[in-house]
Amino acid sequence: MLGWLSRLFWQEHLWFPEGLGWADLEDRDGHVYAKARDLWVALPIALLFLMIRLLFERVVATPLASLLGIKETVRRQVAHNQTLESYYCNTTKNPTQSSVEKLCKQTCWTERQVQHWFRRRRNQDRPNVLKKFCEASWRFTFYLLAFICGLGALIDKPWLYDLEEMWKGFPTLTLLPSQYWYYMLELGFYVSLLFSVASDVKRKDFKEQIVHHLATITLISFSWCVNYIRAGTLIMFLHDSADYLLESAKMFNYARWKNACNYLFILFAGVFIITRLIIFPFWIMYCTWVYPVTLYAPFFGYYFFNGLLLVLQCLHIFWAALIVRLAFRFLTSNSSVEDERSDKEETDESAEENEDMKNREIKKNGLTQNGHAVYNSSHSKTE
Template sequence: MQSLGALLSLMLFDSSAVMRESDSNVSQNSSSSGKGPFNQDLVFPDDAYAAVLWILFWAAIHSVMLRGVIVPLSYRLIGLPSHLLKSAKISNDQTCSSQTLPATPESSARSRKKSNSQPLNSKALGVASPTNDNDYAAQIKQIEKDRAKLQLAMWKCLSYCITVSMGVYTLAQDTWWSQPELYFKGYPHLTTSTMKIYYNIGFGNYAYQLYTLFHEPRQSDFWAMFTHHICTLVVMGVSYFTSFTRIGTVILLLHDFADPIMEFAKCWLYCKNQRMADVFFGLFAATFLITRNYIFPFHVISACIPYGVYEDGERMPRGYAQYFWICVSCLCLLQVLNLNWGYLICKMVYRTVTAGKVGEDIRDADVE
């Protein structure tokens, strides 16, 4: 019962008690470099339960938002064009007429001749397929495809907005994040309750995304995205257990910061607002290249080797340097993926400049 109460407090962001307890252990943590690699603020098994609960939280909020908000809103934002509505109305009128009037050879011939001049959706309207039904069905299929893409983009935009907002709030509590040399100074560091909540939110989000990745339309970078999620989860788990939480929070925020902008640009694109799609795609491209292809390699990864050591030159954590190298290896792999996506973004920027507008996501080109 005590563990359940602690988890409920964590889920409800009622962290004042945990904060007071953590603050009282600052001096103990700052002098515990010889006590092994494990986070002195780790509460087991409560933290493990919290991680599982946050995965279930993301699944639950996704289901609720999808049914209650996202799907209905997608139908309002992407409705049937006027010419398709007119075709549907004519089809309904023809169906009613055929049900109320007696069928004669003359009326049947006139009905067939009139129906052949109008595009109908036989599956949706329950009438016989006319000869030109293919165009109508193709347009309906494209609309349904755009709605599905819009729903996915809206959900991802919402989830990333939540994680980014929590990340900004977490880093705003102190000033060490702006100085890479402070990421390791005084290691091991205090893991505040705010950091714990941010780690749980981020870990739950990426774990749930890893699951949903197999249920979404498969894009050409499926395995790259799969590798990205696995590496992110490994870095988060290892950095939390080994008290590398300062650099861990920075890494998580840098990798999430551009994503809500990208999903927001997609929403405008699927809603056929080209101008807003162009604006937000340009903002996303600049943000991605700055955060992932400049700050991440030159201010985060580059800080690990020179600063991730004790004063006597031994690699952190003392006696367990393998954990450090696991994290660094994952960071380097993440950067390779970032360079690949940066190349695709530059390719899309080039296409946008030459075509005068942003097009479909370039990763959709090889959808299976």
């Protein structure tokens, strides 16, 4: 059964244009070609990335955060209540007013106590700023190094300047060492992101991130197997050119460097729109959709590859809408850029509790009842 599925999966007419096949990618005359079995190297690289990340966050990111004044948030723990915990985990984290009233009857707590418990419980599940900073630092470091390596691997290649060069000689395109390592490192990194998705900061576009990682891994793997490597290196390089700017803006945002964060975000927004909404669809995708059919008849791999690119482009449009909305808000109100994908931290106390604390402070310091500071007792004695 497995053998039959394997033969069905690797049929040449699915992966290659008519008249071409796996035999054309056999090493000969000193020429080396990409092979599907090479992709297994990405698994140990992904595990290595996970270990390097743990070391990096502990040795580099955390001390850097300390230098920037970022400290780990210590949140007050909620009192254990089995009824509320069960409702929180199995029903919803944000109960309605009617649900709160029912929970009050079940727990014999006041409405304010139940609401207070849910606020603290939600805050406990939110990642603190230090965790966000460490994650952004790690991604910034990789994307920046990947961009530099990609530039070094492509700077002297003709298909960086003339996109039609991507297909000249296809599929017998000799594999270069720089292409091999660029592919394996990128693939290993995205596999590591998929492995760590359960422990990473979860944002509102969590599902879109999963789709992006899966589409990217599939796209990299497929382009490797059918020797679409020249197109693949261009696509990876194009994506890396904007990603490190976003992660650096996040780092400055967590450090409360408002101006640096805002300027980097505007720069990122410009690069993102140019690369993902202009160059990618109108140059890269045009060259993968239109030019190949002038060389060979369309086949399953042609449609599959371009279908994955279309999925990425849909995600680009989705994220571009968020980016433009943030940039517009910043430019019109001169406010600090905030990541709309992250949940906002809730105040740990209710309005009534804050008022009670305020009144106690007023009484303690000898302030007037309406809350306006006048003179404390020591000042009165001085007069």
